[in-house]
Amino acid sequence: MATLHIVRQSAFSSNDFFQCLQIVTDNDVIVFIDDGCYNLQHSLINSIDTNKNIQLKVIEQHANARAIAINEAVFTKVSMGDLVSLTFENSRVITWQ
């Protein structure tokens, strides 16, 4: 089973999201929360290999609070309840903070 990656930092100020992408594996799930939501506009998003079937999700409240537009063709809006659920649907969790 896959890994859940919780990304909490903006890649414009930290290297965390870059490092996450270095080790992301097929069928993993990435959830952007807190300042991680700023990554929705970062060019690193375009570097993700679409063949890997990586799911990109964002906590809607956290993006809304920051006036970050969510491109729903790329990112799925999720709630905190979904994040709890994803914790158990995936085999392990890595928090990038």
Added chain:
Amino acid sequence: MYRLESKTVNKLSVMITTPPYNNLSVTALNYVETALKAGVELIGVFFYQDGVMHANTNTQVASDEFQVLSHWQRLHQEYKLPLHLCITAAEKRGISDEQSTQNIHPIFTVSGLGELVELSTTADRMVQF
């Protein structure tokens, strides 16, 4: 409200390493409370690094700001949620259970890293905030 469907893989532990004065802690609290309401068996929260500052009774928060400690208190009471404080990390930050300088809120259990071993080996998932 979301309810957890699987009851077999359901034990969670949480490690908190971020200080109470920034918004990252609100997220952590929100996650913990959502998990508890969903029926997840949250076996304990372990406070490490700057996370230990959550336990400091001397912290002053302006009355119109988010009162993190009172929320921990509420969750502790409503769900009997164990809150473990790494005492080594706490003492480095001026938080102590010595009688003369006692400033640890009573909802916290004075613990050490051995407790982290217990939490991580007992839980199905450990999540760091």
Added chain:
Amino acid sequence: MTKAAVKTLAILNAKAPYSNTAGKDALDIALIFGSFEQSVSLFFQGDGVCQLISNQDGAIISVKDYLKTFSAFEFYDIENVYACKASLEERSLLASFHIKEVQVLSRKDFADKLTLHHTILRF
């Protein structure tokens, strides 16, 4: 998963050693797990690889040098120590380490090893 399934811990080190205590805080966890005879593996990625480089001397800048404790890993049965090759190359660092256990892994092998673990904590 059976009840007896062994739960293993991976610690992912991402910070350079001296300007903050992340590396020391991570090491303390590794040693406790080791002394409780729990499986723990150490991964070094990003600036974390700097914790492994030889010839450093924290004493010059008044750091109590926790890196020296790495040489005690064998007494704690900590045998799995992995460094990310790409992180070393990005920083023009040679694979010259102050402990012998380090295995340098490609991006893919590093990810594969990491995701063998049940719990992952990152410092």
